[in-house]
Amino acid sequence: xHPVRVLLLGxxxxxxxxxxxxxxxxxxxxxxxxxGRVAAPASAPVPTRIGGFGGVDGLxxxxxxxxxxxxxxxxxxxxxRITRSAVVAARRTGVPLLVLRRPGWAEGxxxxxxxxxxxxxxxxRLPGDRVFLATGRMGLAAFxxxxxxxxxxxxxxxxxxxxxxxxxVVLGRGPFTVDGEVxxxxxxxxxxxxxxxxxxxxxxxxxxxxxRLRVPVVMVDRPPAPDAATVTSTDEAxxxxxxxxxx
Ligand code: NAP
Numbered sequence: 001x002h003p004v005r006v007l008l009l010g011x012x013x014x015x016x017x018x019x020x021x022x023x024x025x026x027x028x029x030x031x032x033x034x035x036g037r038v039a040a041p042a043s044a045p046v047p048t049r050i051g052g053f054g055g056v057d058g059l060x061x062x063x064x065x066x067x068x069x070x071x072x073x074x075x076x077x078x079x080x081r082i083t084r085s086a087v088v089a090a091r092r093t094g095v096p097l098l099v100l101r102r103p104g105w106a107e108g109x110x111x112x113x114x115x116x117x118x119x120x121x122x123x124x125r126l127p128g129d130r131v132f133l134a135t136g137r138m139g140l141a142a143f144x145x146x147x148x149x150x151x152x153x154x155x156x157x158x159x160x161x162x163x164x165x166x167x168x169v170v171l172g173r174g175p176f177t178v179d180g181e182v183x184x185x186x187x188x189x190x191x192x193x194x195x196x197x198x199x200x201x202x203x204x205x206x207x208x209x210x211x212r213l214r215v216p217v218v219m220v221d222r223p224p225a226p227d228a229a230t231v232t233s234t235d236e237a238x239x240x241x242x243x244x245x246x247x
Pocket of ligand 1: 009010011033034035037050052054055056058059075076078079080083085136138
């Protein structure tokens, strides 16, 4: 029997972990896929292609040309376009699809969160003047019109305009520590944190820091969950794959 050809849509820690788990198993032949946003992505344990497929049609054609048996979408919860492409292309080609999504964050005692449906709405509802914008460099345009507030912008790579005129950029890739986040927010006298509900441990420290400093959090909700089989951990994804391929 030939190995099961898996397309693993990545760009997340979960995708890297799953690739690491599958890499040593001869029954799977995994192709990773990255959008190519980051100039120096973390090294991948499986052969990885880089760049978009060209929408639904491009992805569907690619799945057929590459004889893919199963797609695992382990992209970021806010990467809605590639997930939609995966759902439609998988349906069209009859290739099974699994979505791996880490759970979102949950508000706890001592937190002061305001949930909003979009970055634009976050920009309209900022309860402060010194804003820690931890939304990634793609999310800055929504705040670019704001000439009043001061922004601390954190991103993995230097952001490009449009971005708010009164801004300082700090480069950083998680995991972050609570002590580091507290120090950063104190140093810049942050009075509101804006973040997307990405979930996961690597970037959760800023939420603990905000709670400690009694800084309100504007939390941007996730896009709607895709209409596809979904799991929340790499272990569950492995179990799903083993079951699928055992049948
Ligand atoms: P997006 O808006 O859903 O995707 C935009 C386009 O980029 C897609 O239509 C697709 O192009 C291409 N693309 C996205 N992910 C791809 C992948 N894994 N392999 C091949 N092509 C991909 O996605 P995004 O929010 O820009 O995110 C891009 C990448 O960064 C994703 O891999 C995601 O996991 C990662 N990431 C995103 C965030 C975030 O906050 N959005 C945070 C951390 C990591 P075509 O239509 O041409 O196929």
